[in-house]
Amino acid sequence: MSVRPVRYGLVGHPVSHSLSPRLFEWLHADDQAGCTYELLDVGPSRLDGFLATAGRDFHGLNVTVPHKVAVAAMCAERTPAAALTGAVNAVRFRPTEDGAGLALHGDNTDVGGFALALGLAHRPPRVAVVLGAGGAARAVVVALAGLGTQEIRVVNRSPARADALYRALAPHAPGLVLASPEDLDAACAGADLVVQATSAGMTPGSRPPRLPWDRLATDAMAMDLVYRPRWTEFLAAADAAGKETIDGLEMLAGQAVGALAFFRDGPLPADAAVRARALAARLRAGAHPRSDSP
Numbered sequence: 001m002s003v004r005p006v007r008y009g010l011v012g013h014p015v016s017h018s019l020s021p022r023l024f025e026w027l028h029a030d031d032q033a034g035c036t037y038e039l040l041d042v043g044p045s046r047l048d049g050f051l052a053t054a055g056r057d058f059h060g061l062n063v064t065v066p067h068k069v070a071v072a073a074m075c076a077e078r079t080p081a082a083a084l085t086g087a088v089n090a091v092r093f094r095p096t097e098d099g100a101g102l103a104l105h106g107d108n109t110d111v112g113g114f115a116l117a118l119g120l121a122h123r124p125p126r127v128a129v130v131l132g133a134g135g136a137a138r139a140v141v142v143a144l145a146g147l148g149t150q151e152i153r154v155v156n157r158s159p160a161r162a163d164a165l166y167r168a169l170a171p172h173a174p175g176l177v178l179a180s181p182e183d184l185d186a187a188c189a190g191a192d193l194v195v196q197a198t199s200a201g202m203t204p205g206s207r208p209p210r211l212p213w214d215r216l217a218t219d220a221m222a223m224d225l226v227y228r229p230r231w232t233e234f235l236a237a238a239d240a241a242g243k244e245t246i247d248g249l250e251m252l253a254g255q256a257v258g259a260l261a262f263f264r265d266g267p268l269p270a271d272a273a274v275r276a277r278a279l280a281a282r283l284r285a286g287a288h289p290r291s292d293s294p
């Protein structure tokens with residue numbers, strides 16, 4: 001008798017360039033599980049209908065642009081990370097109370113993915129600067145607050161988005177403060193971590209703000225969430241200023257490790273950080289799962 005594989009997928013629009021299938025194929029190869037991972041290009045007008053029946057076919061789904069906030073609103077149950085950020089990047093399906101259907105349960109594994117990428121257990125930042133106030137920045141703020149960062153200084157181009165982030169997260173992040181781009185110099189003073197969480201740097205000509213690197217703590221770390229390109233102008237500038245750098249692939253790999261644990265309704269594996277690091281290294285090397293799986 002043939003056993004049907006467990007099906008996972010990524011819902012977004014577009015999805016064709018996603019690295020998630022590679023990440024999941026590696027994770028499954030490591031676990032020797034019989035799973036598939038599919039790219040599901042679903043536009044906004046089809047999202048409701050797709051999710052209404054997806055639980056019959058899929059064990060769990062990752063969610064990406066532009067659906068993270070819309071799907072969060074559709075979830076009957078959300079993890080604390082998903083509730084705080086108001087966005088989900090992973091859903092699984094649970095029977096409704098009356099047993100008549102399946103309800104969505106959502107998580108935001110960007111939060112844990114960021115923490116894994118930073119290796120915070122070893123070196124939690126005391127003062128962090130976060131550039132940006134979109135969905136990714138929200139996940140970063142929630143993660144930093146959870147790890148006890150005393151001051152989280154958010155700098156965003158548009159005041160409206162920064163204000164919305166502040167209203168949503170200030171009650172849960174006691175050290176959260178906003179600074180305007182004009183005050184970037186002062187905001188960087190003494191910080192031991194700076195996170196580039198804007199989408200600037202993804203397209204030629206769009207640049208995140210220039211940082212006054214000498215205002216940061218001497219041993220400050222710089223992390224860019226943009227992973228395409230991997231080596232961004234921001235990281236190059238940090239490196240030139242003598243700062244330790246972390247690229248966006250580390251968090252991308254970390255969120256995938258977290259998503260698989262969520263799909264399986266289990267805890268993060270004890271070696272989650274090691275797994276995420278290894279996955280990021282494989283992506284960085286441009287490896288393909290079928291050619292370099294152990």
Ligand SMILES: NC(=O)c1ccc[n+]([C@@H]2O[C@H](COP(=O)([O-])OP(=O)(O)OC[C@H]3O[C@@H](n4cnc5c(N)ncnc54)[C@H](OP(=O)(O)O)[C@@H]3O)[C@@H](O)[C@H]2O)c1
Pocket residue numbers: 110113132133134135136137156157158161162197198199200202206207208209225226227248249251252253255
């Ligand atoms: N590595 C990972 O695992 C991971 C996970 C999630 C996201 N990301 C990456 O993180 C980035 C942000 O994603 P998101 O979901 O937060 O996007 P988003 O919700 O659309 O927010 C975009 C943010 O970038 C800012 N921004 C855009 N262009 C800018 C520019 N030229 N100068 C200054 N600020 C600019 C926006 O500021 P305004 O409010 O002023 O428009 C806003 O704060 C993307 O590159 C995404 O790929 C990476």
